[in-house]
Amino acid sequence: MPSLLEGEGVGVHLARRYLLAMLEGDRSRARDLLVGAVKAGDLTVPEIYRAVIRPAHAEVGRMWQMNEVGISQEHYATANAEWIIAQLEPLAERTARNDMTVVATSVGGDAHSLGIRMVADCFEFAGWRAFFLGANTPARDVVEASLISGASLVALSANLCSHARTARAVVHALRQHPETKDIRVIVGGLPFAVAPKLAERIGADGTAPDGLAAVELASRIVPRPPSRGV
Known part of the structure; x- marks a missing residue:
């Protein structure tokens, strides 16, 4: 399986340097690279998420599958990416x-939250209120959060094929409740990247590979709230 960080461009070069710092256990160096790029105007924070953090951590996953890094390095990279994102x-x-409002979460059984955290952030940057639930949220709790928050959209992350079935159960639960049945639902994660039509098959309204794409998709499929009177 080839590296996911091949090619040229500001994002790819920065992703390689960021990944090296993470694999060497130097989170401060990794942070300084990304903060420096934002302050220099090379990339915006959402662009850092899309072009650097997302592909770098996909590469960590590939390296782990190929036995090129150990589980401790994978855990270190993921845990400290959360620390860096909080500073970006x-x-x-x-x-x-x-x-x-968007409710953003990984589905039940999915312990990964880094990707959906970046999606939630991108919605916040775009003016939405993000009701971020983190990882491993059961369907009934997604419905409850949608009711509590008055959500216009639910964004679900599912990182394994088995999680796609769980995402379908969440969509079904939302559609069955009279107060959440019309909420738009978008999904993301590896199963939907491999088979984009899977989103439609599980009843979702669309799929997006990252936060910027999710915000753009939402702008097309989510009805705008009525304008407030003066």
């Missing part, structure tokens, strides 16, 4: 609030 988030440009 305040540097992001934001648009005005739009009175829309």
Whole structure:
């Protein structure tokens, strides 16, 4: 399986340097690379998420599958990416609030939260309120969160093929409840990257590979709230 960080460009070069710092156990160096790129105007925070963090951590996963890194290195990279993201988030440009809310979570049984955390952040940057639940959220709790938050959209992450079946159960639970049946649902993760039509088959309204794409998709499929009177 070839490396996922081949090619040229600012993002690819930065992703390689970031990944090396993470694999060498130097989270401060990894952070400084990304913060420096944002402050220099090379990439925005959402672009860092898309072009650096997402592919770098996909590469860590590939390396683990190929026995090129150990589980401790994979865990270190993931845990400390959360630490770095928390320091990037305040540097992001934001648009005005739009009175829309997204519930964002990984489905039950999926312990990965890094990708959906970046999706939630991108919605916040774009003016949404993100009701972020983290990883491993059962279907009934996604429904409850949608009711509590008054969600306009639910964004689900499913990282394994078995998790796609769980995502279908979440969509079904939302569709069965009279107060959540019309909420739009988008999905992401490896099963949907490999087979994009799978999103439609499980009843979702679309799929997106990253936060920027998710926000763009939501702008097309989620009805805008009525304008407030003066």
